[in-house]
Amino acid sequence: MKCEGYPYAFDPKACQSCTGKCCIGESGYIWVSQEEISAIALKLSLSKEEFINNYLLKIRYRFTIKEIAYEGGYGCIFFDMEKKMCRIYDVRPQQCRTFPFWEYFKENIDEVVTECPGIIRL
Ligand code: SF4
Structure with a gap:
């Protein structure tokens, strides 16, 4: 998954083996x-x-x-x-839904790479 203007892509399949690093x-x-x-x-x-x-x-x-x-x-x-996993996944906030495509991470790719195993640098 790509997002216009972001220097990385995201592979949602990584969530299956991740232990919820974006929530902790x-x-x-x-x-x-x-x-x-x-x-x-x-x-x-x-x-x-x-x-x-x-x-x-x-x-x-x-x-x-x-x-x-x-x-x-x-x-x-x-x-x-x-x-x-999230206990309110289907009603989780927009902030959680849009992760890892946050404006902040555009300039801080190393941080999002550390936090999320699904990041693919472009
Ligand atoms: S509400 Fe957001 S941060 Fe909290 S567990 Fe759910 S997805 Fe993770």
């Missing part, structure tokens, strides 16, 4: 929009308020998904540590 590791923000908050809350059978209070942190005017300590680093609270 160094701490980072996992932004969620209001629409995504509603969709994830519905999936979890929670009210928006319950979902926000239990799973999100507010950073200024935006919400990010909480992380928990995992293997010496951090993991998204929705990362299933036994199955090594």
